[in-house]
Amino acid sequence: MLLKYLKNKRAHQASHTNDDLSFVLTKQNNRTTAVVIAKTDIKLIKGIDDIEFEYKQGDSYFFNGYQSWTDSFEVPYNIVEKNIFKAPHLVTLKYAMYAYGDSIFYRYRDYKLHGYDLFYSRGSNEAFIYNLNYNNAYLIIEAIRVGNRRLQLVSDLKGISLKAGDSIVIFDYCYYKSYKAGLKGLQNSFPKLNKPKLLGYTTWYNYYTNINEETILRDLDAVDEHIELFQIDDGYTTHVGDWLDIDKEKFPNGLKPIVDRVHEKGLKAGIWLAPFAASVGSKILEEHPDWIKKTKRGKMFKAGGNWNGFYPLDLDNKEVLAYLKKVFDYYIDLGFDFFKLDFVYATSIFPMNGKSRAQTQAYSYKLLRSLARDKIILGCGANLMSSYGNFDYVRVGPDVSLIFDDVFFMRMFHRERISTKVTIQNTIYRSFVNDLLFGNDPDVFILREDNNKLSKEQRIALSTINAIFGQILMTSDSIETYPPYVSDTFDKIYEIFKESEDPQYQKVGKNIEISYKLRSKRVKLVYNPKEGVFIDG
Numbered sequence: 143m144l145l146k147y148l149k150n151k152r153a154h155q156a157s158h159t160n161d162d163l164s165f166v167l168t169k170q171n172n173r174t175t176a177v178v179i180a181k182t183d184i185k186l187i188k189g190i191d192d193i194e195f196e197y198k199q200g201d202s203y204f205f206n207g208y209q210s211w212t213d214s215f216e217v218p219y220n221i222v223e224k225n226i227f228k229a230p231h232l233v234t235l236k237y238a239m240y241a242y243g244d245s246i247f248y249r250y251r252d253y254k255l256h257g258y259d260l261f262y263s264r265g266s267n268e269a270f271i272y273n274l275n276y277n278n279a280y281l282i283i284e285a286i287r288v289g290n291r292r293l294q295l296v297s298d299l300k301g302i303s304l305k306a307g308d309s310i311v312i313f314d315y316c317y318y319k320s321y322k323a324g325l326k327g328l329q330n331s332f333p334k335l336n337k338p339k340l341l342g343y344t345t346w347y348n349y350y351t352n353i354n355e356e357t358i359l360r361d362l363d364a365v366d367e368h369i370e371l372f373q374i375d376d377g378y379t380t381h382v383g384d385w386l387d388i389d390k391e392k393f394p395n396g397l398k399p400i401v402d403r404v405h406e407k408g409l410k411a412g413i414w415l416a417p418f419a420a421s422v423g424s425k426i427l428e429e430h431p432d433w434i435k436k437t438k439r440g441k442m443f444k445a446g447g448n449w450n451g452f453y454p455l456d457l458d459n460k461e462v463l464a465y466l467k468k469v470f471d472y473y474i475d476l477g478f479d480f481f482k483l484d485f486v487y488a489t490s491i492f493p494m495n496g497k498s499r500a501q502t503q504a505y506s507y508k509l510l511r512s513l514a515r516d517k518i519i520l521g522c523g524a525n526l527m528s529s530y531g532n533f534d535y536v537r538v539g540p541d542v543s544l545i546f547d548d549v550f551f552m553r554m555f556h557r558e559r560i561s562t563k564v565t566i567q568n569t570i571y572r573s574f575v576n577d578l579l580f581g582n583d584p585d586v587f588i589l590r591e592d593n594n595k596l597s598k599e600q601r602i603a604l605s606t607i608n609a610i611f612g613q614i615l616m617t618s619d620s621i622e623t624y625p626p627y628v629s630d631t632f633d634k635i636y637e638i639f640k641e642s643e644d645p646q647y648q649k650v651g652k653n654i655e656i657s658y659k660l661r662s663k664r665v666k667l668v669y670n671p672k673e674g675v676f677i678d679g
Contacts, residue, residue, distance in 0.1 A: 189297035201265030205257025237447035270324020276527035337581035342371030347618035351377030366621035373412030383420035412480035539565030581613030
């Protein structure tokens with residue numbers, strides 16, 4: 143085990159107690175914990191711990207992606223990771239595509255694969271690793287495939303300063319040499335939450351930002367009896383970030399009458415917010431540039447290309463915290479029960495003063511939990527481990543697209559791209575954390591035949607997999623307008639969602655075998671991820 147740090151602006155490293163610090167290393171059963179106690183003022187960079195590991199042809203390796211939208215599949219050991227910096231520079235710069243993932247602070251290399259906080263391998267040489275130090279540091283698990291092949295565990299401590307006498311946990315992880323034993327260990331570390339299964343309607347995947355009071359009230363009046371949650375998505379404010387400025391042309395009576403109608407129907411009322419974002423054109427950006435997080439050189443840095451670009455708020459600024467409290471109080475006073483909080487990765491692009499990225503995320507997610515009080519939170523664009531204890535549900539894949547996959551150049555480089563193909567696989571491969579860290583949100587199902595280019599078979603596969611592996615199930619379909627044969631399919635999907643148990647998956651060749659229990663009978667399916675359809679087993 144090695145710690146890299148700075149003292150008097152000079153780089154040092156230590157593998158044991160020295161004049162600058164003390165190491166306290168504990169290994170018990172499958173758990174390794176390391177604490178550092180500073181003897182003088184130091185700035186931490188990273189910790190490194192190696193595990194001897196042999197990669198096997200035919201084995202599958204799961205690397206958990208940086209945030210909700212990052213592709214996270216079981217892969218062979220010899221693939222090369224997508225890297226947004228291999229895309230044309232002018233494209234990545236124009237759309238700030240580099241900001242969605244980890245490539246602005248993590249150095250991609252063709253000789254290694256990497257993931258965050260959760261890892262497993264299945265096959266002839268198994269392993270299972272998970273991070274218990276998630277409030278202090280990301281645990282970046284790297285598969286090094288050259289020279290001394292190994293799993294290298296990197297504790298991302300950059301940003302943390304220690305004064306003499308300060309101490310901090312730099313590693314706390316569990317490592318098992320068996321997938322099943324590791325999964326059992328994870329379940330013991332994170333007992334089942336028993337989050338309720340919710341079926342909801344969202345305005346996004348039919349109208350996107352083109353919503354108004356008339357459209358929403360029409361859809362609300364016609365909502366199907368199965369729906370338990372009605373959620374308004376983006377498009378109701380004048381600009382993203384100006385959360386107190388409801389668009390008066392679209393919503394002349396504000397949102398309160400809609401919330402009241404939702405409650406009259408016995409439904410939960412949901413609202414979408416991107417709480418840490420201020421878009422180009424917003425009053426927040428124009429009137430309060432000091433509220434925007436800056437680089438060390440004092441420059442603003444886009445957190446993404448949505449809405450012609452947006453910038454992250456500075457959580458070190460007390461005025462920002464006061465504004466966020468005002469925003470949440472406003473929507474809670476309107477009567478909203480459910481908050482979909484989006485683009486929450488934005489705070490960790492540049493961490494808070496004196497904090498690591500993981501500490502910044504832990505702080506920001508705890509802040510959201512406090513501001514939302516006892517209301518339900520769905521986190522989106524979120525780091526998975528940091529979400530534990532803060533968000534009730536978390537998106538586990540990118541947005542569903544109305545085509546099966548993206549254009550070719552986005553497929554080549556972009557790990558956080560919108561893609562039905564990617565999100566289905568994320569839904570499957572991240573399902574082992576469902577109802578342990580939070581309830582998994584696989585994004586929407588689509589069964590409608592209009593306003594999308596998914597085939598019938600792809601729509602059925604998407605909807606079925608979401609129902610098997612999701613804890614919350616959303617749609618933008620008007621269920622009540624389904625023709626009879628589509629209604630029959632929906633009834634089956636709904637039954638699977640509410641009544642199925644013990645979902646399992648196993649990669650077999652290029653396909654994925656899926657099974658679940660329904661009324662004591664195990665149902666088996668074979669999913670072809672390339673085509674997005676079920677096939678005969």
